[in-house]
Amino acid sequence: MSHLHYLGVLLFIGVCGVGVNIGFKTGLKKRLRIFLVTDLGILIVYLAWDAWAIHKHNWFFDAKQIIGVHLFNGIPIEEILFFIVVPFTTVATFLALKKLTGWEADRK
Amino acid sequence: MIYSDIALDAIMIAIIADLFILRTQMVTRGLFWLSYGLILPFQLLTNWWLTSKSIVMYTPDAIIGRRLAGAPIEDLLFGFSMILLTLAFWEFFSSKFSERNG
DSSP, X not given: OGGGHHHHHHHHHHHHHHHHHHHHTOOGGGGHHHHHHHHHHHHHXXXXXXXXXXXXXXXXXXXXXXXXXXXXXXXXXHHHHHHHHHHHHHHHHHHHHHHHHOTTTTOO | OHHHHHHHHHHHHHHHIIIIISOOOGGGOHHHHHHHHHHXXXXXXXXXXXXXXXXXXXXXXXXXXXXXXXXXXXXXHHHHHHHHHHXXXXXXXXXXXXXXXX
């Protein structure tokens, strides 16, 4: 089961994001297309950094704690999921706080 | 200390993108800082989770060596740049798409 450790961390972050979305009715689901474009930008920038850092051995992963699927340049698939799940939860938090505080209500 | 250098560059790029390229002005908005303040403890929690179990490890030469919640201090810069860029992109594309639709 240890190969699911990194995936477990991602699941935790993802559950937080989905929970915030449902709990606060952020409307993110209706704007999924905007999120996809946003995330594409993040994926390009941060996977480039990640690929380079892994290549240069700035950081590395315990092979026993990842599922072992790599996409390119030795990037574990968990890293790609990380750059989807974290921005998703970030936007969800932002939208929930916007709704909760009523700040910037005049702003689109 | 290459991670340190790139993390600093990432912060500057994210701030320049936010203020001058995307013009989303996130760093001047209270809502951004409130969001960051709420996300930060969760970043520290997951950093601790990933590093205390050695799921991810760092080459000592790549970092200055100071750690917070198990992870290199550089991770704070990495996280800040990513949260800022995510929300700047979100705001930028939100206004672009609504212009097109309305």
